[in-house]
Amino acid sequence: MRIGEVAEQAGVSVRALRYYEEQRLLGPTRTAGGQREYQDGSVERVRMIQQLYAAGLSSRLVREVLPRCMNEGDSPVGFTDSLITERARIDRQINDLTEVRARLDEIIAVATDPSHPDHCHPVRAGLPDPA
Numbered sequence: 001m002r003i004g005e006v007a008e009q010a011g012v013s014v015r016a017l018r019y020y021e022e023q024r025l026l027g028p029t030r031t032a033g034g035q036r037e038y039q040d041g042s043v044e045r046v047r048m049i050q051q052l053y054a055a056g057l058s059s060r061l062v063r064e065v066l067p068r069c070m071n072e073g074d075s076p077v078g079f080t081d082s083l084i085t086e087r088a089r090i091d092r093q094i095n096d097l098t099e100v101r102a103r104l105d106e107i108i109a110v111a112t113d114p115s116h117p118d119h120c121h122p123v124r125a126g127l128p129d130p131a
Helices: 001-011 014-022 040-056 059-069 079-112
Strands: none
Touching: 001 014, 001 040, 014 040, 040 059, 059 079
16 A cells, blocks of 8 residues: 555655654555565555654654554563553643643633622732732
């Protein structure tokens, strides 16, 4: 299968396929003329790569877990540990963003409430009084 066919069937760009090749996630063979030729199952592999990226995994981690997700041999040592660690990292990001959103909500409340004592200085809302 040619690169354009795989891209169309998988719903990705040709550029994405080239990137996956650079990241060693996808390995087409080359014809005598130098054109990429993809094996059966490449479309499914590309779709799995997309799912792993959509889950927030880095290229390194995708490269690590992709073979197991595609049932290509035994699970590497620490396979689930890597995923659990990644999930914990995402949880920390969610918590950090939730805190940032709460601070922004406070600033918005002060900025939109003319009766609030810090209305003229919305950035100071929630900060200790310097006096």
